[in-house]
Amino acid sequence: MSEPVSFLGGRVAEGAVTVRDAGLQGMITLRGDLAATKVKNVVKKVTGQAIPAQRKALVEGRRGALWMSPDELLLLVPYAEAEEAVATITKALRGVHHLAVNVSDARAYVTVEGAGAAEVMAKNAPVDFSAAAFGAGDFRRSRVGQVAAAFWKDEAGAFHVVSFRSVGDYVFDLLRVSAEAGPVGALS
Amino acid sequence: MSTRLASGGRLLNRGRALEFQFNGKRLMGYEGDTLASALLANDQMMVGRSFKYHRPRGVVASGAEEPNALVNLGKGGKFEPNQRTTTTELFDGLYATSQNHWPTLEFDIGAINALFARFLPAGFYYKTFMTPRPFWKHIYEPFIRQSAGLGKAPKDRDADTYEHFYFYADVVVIGGGVAGLQAALEAGKAGARVLVMEQTADWGGRAVVDGVEIAGKPADDWVKGVVQALEKMENVTLRTRCMGAGVYDHGYILGYERLTDHDPVLQGPRHRLWRIRAKQTITATGAIERPLSFAGNDLPGVLLAGAVRDYLVNWGVSVGDRTVVVTNNDDAYRTAIALVDAGLSVPAIIDARPEGAGALGAVAKAKGIRVEEGKAIAKVKGKTRVTGVALCLQAGEGAVIDEIACDCVAMSGGWSPVVHLWSHCGGKLKWDDAQAMFRPDPARAPTGADGEGFVLTAGTSSGELGTTAALADATAAGRAAAKAAGLKPKTGKAPVANDVDETPMAAVWLMPQGAGAELKMKAWLDYQNDVKVSDVQLAAREGFESVEHTKRYTTLGMATDQGKLSNINGLAILSQSLNQAIPQTGTTTFRPPYTPISMGAIGGSARDELFQPIRKTPMHGWHVENGADFEPVGHWRRPYSFPRKGEGLHDAVNREIVNTRTNVGLLDASTLGKLIVKGPDAGRFLDMLYTNMMSNLAIGKCRYGLMCTENGFLTDDGVVARIDEDTWLCHTTTGGADRIHAWMEDWLQCEWWDWKVYVANVTEQYAQVAVVGPKARQLLEKLGGMDVSKETLPFMQWADGTLGGFPVRVYRISFSGELSYEIAVAASHGRAFWDRLLKDGEEFGIMPYGTEGLHVMRAEKGFIMIGDETDGTVIPQDLGLGWAISKKKDDYLGKRAQERSHMADPERWKLVGLETLDGSVIPDGAYAVGEGHNANGQRLTQGRVTSTYYSPTLKRGIAMGLVHRGPERMGEIIEFPKVDGTSVKARIADQVFYDKAGEKQDV
Amino acid sequence: MLTLQCPYCGVDAEETELTAGGEAHLKRETVGASDDDFEGYLFMRENPKGLHFERWRHSYGCGKWFLAARDTNTLEVFGTYPAQSKEPPKDLRDKISAKRPGWSWREFK
């Protein structure tokens, strides 16, 4: 058994806005009735979080729950725990119609940090990133350039961007180029 | 001559002189100049040549409406043609050359066209150049093409970068004149999120040039005050050098920001395209002055009156020592007065109106200016620049009363509101007879997603030419926009300006009124395209009565300025010719962008590797390091083959195949789609999706399945594995992963939403490696960790376990006909697993193979390939796949379509194998010809090749193809013509060329 | 460029986040259907210049399909609603009636 490596292998682009490979992150796609108590309980159990409200992200370090759609969450756990977490969920939801699958390896995960991070995002996604419209804990699935991506903003104002693994380089470079192009001065 | 005055120029920084080049001449200007003002300051009156007649052309305007003064700018990767000098800010080292002439600007052979003008009227080319036919292609057209265009096309790679920016606002204000600023102020005070875009580098627009006083202070001060107030508001964003380029559906606004054009040493993107979503948009885009149509109105030295005033006030440039002003309205008097106040000579104001002007007329006369009322210009004198004008009665036919020497003519035919942005998305116009202008009709605004209007106009762009009226209009617009955006606007009085009483303008479309043919042939409407009054009248006479017809026939308004100066004058002439009112004629359609914008800006950062994403598998790095020859498969890059040093691609493919069939080969199959389908109704669902049964597949087993569209056509195939009681894993083609996933969601969400099924696309969770060949098992046994024997893991089964310490899922499936294991491992371990296989496989002679090897081996086995054997018109029955169509099921997607009469027709082309008699390879895409010809004299065909390769295994060409009644014609020989005129004969045969019994894969 | 509100995630999504899916409320015809009915289901389209009911998918967002009532000429959007609807919801039909009195589309009025 080898050491797992994230697709971006730790790439970092330092600057006024820094784009960084967030490294390996355990991710579980959970589909089911999000209102069901058993679902609530097991989500709490593996992530320590409640069911997030529509378009919200509840994240604490490497654990969290992201609202993907009315019947889908993306659960965050430490990479090494993903398989075990899936087992836990499957066990807990036996008899309840659901789907829980480990997608940790199917994703690339980067962060965009620093003043101006919002503008870097706004150069690539058709979303209102003004502080008033997109605050800490807000979550959105949209495009980054030409590919699907999901992102949320943390308390420090950094953006966390999750895309499919195979387009990790594309997303990273798009954000890097946007960061290097400098600020617009239109979003705080 | 045209010179720089010792003083004046509100935009100039005389402290910073700039050097620039025009046609090799080194010239000086100042910071704050435009290229146009700097050229005029250096007495460079002639700047270019017109499109058709190569007439001398000089600066006529001072802004975005300029049709004449276009130049080639820069060199190499910075070269840019057709740059408007009037909107090009001067910078140190600017390098410009004039366009559309040979050999020189001053002496241009093309000018000979002007002599033949009478033989080149509008649309003449539709009536000639027809015979003899070959002449068109070889003589006429090349000649016409050579004379095409103005600027040279860029040759070098664009050295600049571009970017996009998404922005969301309550109110977007387009235009930073006093009206735009006032509207923004009102919206801003109401708390709206406001974006103000001004296309030039400076705020204030015309008012600051005309010396208006607003709220008791000079316009300049008032503007500074308002801009400061706006800068203080956190909810307001201000941008200069940012043009409102287009208004699109649902409040989508395009902003074109030019970041480095004014100073190329600046770093960063050259242009930024603002993609704005606004609840309300206010266009405060001002108005454009109209030329007057008199003979010789195209000579260098004839400018718009407002432009002459701009050059004087903004840039301290006097375009002429002696300027004759000709007008049909009071505003042009301001130019005369400004010139005289600057100590320059104005020999006369020629006013077409018998009653002349109001208060400004009195001022002019008081300053001793000769005012000729009810008069007109019969013609302008001069060859390459103005030397004088001939005076006549406006009411007459042009009999010359007097001649006045001058070197500049400042003309004004009245003003037209800039309604382009209002109109882009369907805003309607109404004709204002008193001011002879089309103005926006607020009752018929462009409507948005909610069906309500989302564009307002403010100030002169509404048709309010007086400053006080414009400010009142802007105040109302700002408040209305804020209100419509859901905010509460403030109340209070709008600022008031010191307007003077003006006499109404008089519509003057031709000067003099009774001008004859000779004069009309010299009266220009479209300066750049050389469309004259006589051309429009000819079009009308020939029956091109719709304004669109006239435009397309004469090319009026189709030049780079899109008719900003010419459209209204043109359609007025057309209306006169048709004896109908102007609104009856109507306008042509206003299309975005307002002025041309760079393709680079529209493309943004999506260039080269960022043009479209390249999808990479976990082993991509290894492929690159080992010299893979890649081929694009959708957005993926897959190794086609791994040629070694000095080895040809074809040889490499053959080596990989032979080795796989004799030892063991390795294929990166990670791109294959993998979809988890789970739930109590999953089996039932898959039975509908696939043509065969999947619900009865035993846990632990695999089955090959086909999917059709509702049209019955084969769309995808792959191996399905039953994971547990209510979970299946469906493999799709590489291209099919996302498509089939979406297809499943479509049916689950929109048709069978009560079925309990969830789907997840786990394609990229796994690196999938096919270990293929007689020695595959030995290799896996060497890795160890699980039993891969035939007994525990037979053909068409799967198992979980570990190999060499890697957690894996192993499928015993084969697309090559060999003993084959497809092994899925977590993507993050993919590269390590691949490396391990190669290392441990050395002793077995392992070699990776690429997609071409894959294709050849599957063809040797007669397996079909979606996209090769299918093309959107092929049903499974055509491919002999009836065995994969369940007879038990009463329904599946595509079943009903396959019952359509023609689908069961025995006459269809069906799949067979093809063996060339001489062993050669049939060319790709070859057709088999049949007997006879069709109505059009074309040879009939009876089949075509779908896959064709050289088989290193059989050492001959093999192919599959769709042939008319193919399976019934085994052994028949059909003929495939080749491009070189020869043809290949092939025998119809079984499509399985290798291991017909299928023993090798089942060991 | 259109924006449609996704009824599932509440986003006012712009066109580039969406995939258009053609005419809505089609009844699937299958084995046993007459040639007419099958042709009608798979190929014949209302294609009106004006009010239209159509399918959209928030493909770059939550991935859900939804339905929209839209004017194909003015591009006005009267409303969106879940794909799991046999017919346009009453409040939407009332809203349309207020703006387009006497409208009708296939079997709906």
Added chain:
Amino acid sequence: MRYSGFKVFTEGLTGNKGWKPVWRDPEPKSEYDIVLIGGGGHGLSTAYYLAKNHGLKNIAVLEKGYIGSGNIGRNTTIVRANYFLPGNSEFYSHSLKLWENLEAELNYNVMHSQRGLINLFHSDGQRDAFARRGNAMINQGDDAILLDREGVRQHLPYLDFDNIRFPVYGALFHPRGGTARHDAVAWGYARGADMRGVDLIQNCEVTGIDIEGGQVRGVRTSRGVIRAKKVAMVAAGRSGQVAAMAGMRLPIESHILQAFVTEGLKPVIHHVVSFGMGHFYISQSDKGGLVFGGDLDFYSSYAQRGNLPMKEHVMEAAMTLMPMIGKARVLRSWGGVMDMSPDGSPIIDKTHIDGLFVNCGWNYGGFKAVPASGWAYAHLIATGEPHETAKRYRLDRFRTGRGIMDEEGTGSQHNLH
């Protein structure tokens, strides 16, 4: 009046006073033998060939706007015959032959320019598909040359051949492909039809089709009732609405196809070039503008205007393929309403109503089809029998599955061609 260089010269001498109207502006008569609904390219060519090939005179073309105001006036002017499916191949092949004699035929210069069409491909799979197309074209007697990378380089040296995103593998060269001056085609046919006695009636909108006992009787228009023995619909872009007047539904969806043009430049692109990855093609007009065509906006729309996303894709592709082009500027963008049929091929057929005919579903391909469409439609209307070159363009082909011609292999979906 016959046009010629000599005529232009003599008119020049006499101040161009002698030019007569290109067509009459007649009042509609109360009855015609044949009424064509739609004064676009196809309607005008149909009228022309009805008069010319079949000697029919009593014909009216009803146009709600001005002649040529539909897609003939807003397309990207490409003329080609590079189809490969039986049914399409003979039709477009016939059309190209008609194009090649159109100036002489009409005594009007439509500036048909056979500068060559080059379809680039960027993968092995695409090469195979284009090879198939090329072979089919050669069998049809049309011209096709499969170019390798170097072959492409000789024709299009300005391309970025080593673009890391989509390397150029080669191209299918169709030397007889090219462009024509779109408005001139409408005007030329209009003039020809008018000279042969056809009434071209502009600003005349059809508001209803009168049918009695399964037989068409005429049309109601904004300029009164017009009776007719035969009524032929040929109003691409509005086909659905016109058919609805006869109580018909069609297998058609209307979508917007956009085009853009840059400022005029000196000649730089000497062919029509189409890019294999994504729907995008380019040519340079005789005025110097670079003319681009893109893909559809994938939702139904009748708003004849451009939109941004597609323009963006096209410009990205252009910048990547032709790196020098970034500083050319887009002058104007517009949109046309396309009749999209399930298989991307047109319909020229009778209807279940006697005397009522339909011509629609031209998808992106209408302009190059103008001559053959008019020729075949005229034949059908005059003789009641489908013309040999168009006999597969049946209205019922989706119902039977017979003769579905899906050139792009998208499997019969309206908005995917």
